[in-house]
Amino acid sequence: MTTKRWPTELRLAKDKTSLRIAFDDGAAFDLPAEYLRVTSPSAEVQGHSPAQRKTVPGKRNVQIISVLPVGNYAVRLVFDDMHDTGIYGWDYLFELGTEMPERWQAYLDELAAKGLSR
Known part of the structure; x- marks a missing residue:
């Protein structure tokens, strides 16, 4: 699997409510745990087609309890609600960062x- 961007920093906040990721092109994002949880790339959330995608409610206070490397192309995030099947590639994390305002508003509108509720 190839990636267009390479992370230079990946840091879980002390309170475990956000993940900071910086890239070699200078872009950097602080991604809230709730946002990462509800946009998980897992089949549990995304389904196997757009029609199967789920809206995940009730994750306002979710925390990330572990960040596990997956090869050199991604991380698997483990949340305190025990969701752990999403593999977040570097390009996907970059997309989540750059598209956060639009994706977050779409999520709130779906709810x-x-x-x-969140």
């Missing part, structure tokens, strides 16, 4: 439309 509201379905009568769910």
